[in-house]
Amino acid sequence: MFDLNTLAEFSRANCVTICTFLVPANLLVTILTMVLTALRRPSHQIWQSAAIASFFASVMILHVYTWFMIGVVMAPTYILMSLAISCLVTNLIAILFHRRYANSPSFSNNA
Structure with missing residues (x-):
């Protein structure tokens, strides 16, 4: 049987290690999503980056x-929660922005 109490204890016992990985991972992949959106990359790349970033944010x-x-x-608990929620919202906005403006002439026109 899957014991959530043991998993929660593991999470608290290894907090520094988990946060040392998750904070930069959240920031880097969310920034990647924003860059891919700004560079007008294909939707599957933006969705893939946003999915990875959302996974990291959900784990946090x-x-x-x-x-x-x-x-x-x-x-620190509120700061980390704010960071994770900000990353989730940023990725959602990037997806919505790309979806809304991907087919518009001013977005796809490089002039």
Whole structure:
């Protein structure tokens, strides 16, 4: 059986390592999504980048929730939660922007 309590304990015990990976990964892949959108790359590339970024952001949200479960309410938990939510929203906006303006003449015209 899958034990969520053991997974939550693992998450809290390895917090520094998890955050050391997730914070830069979230930022880099979200920036990649924005760059791909600005460079007018094909939608599948933007969707792939946004999916990876959203996965990392979701893992960070779950990691922060393990701290909320035991009552740790400090500035780092809110900062990490804000970062993850910001990355999710940014990726969603990039997808919507690309979807809305990909077929417009001013977006696809390089002049």
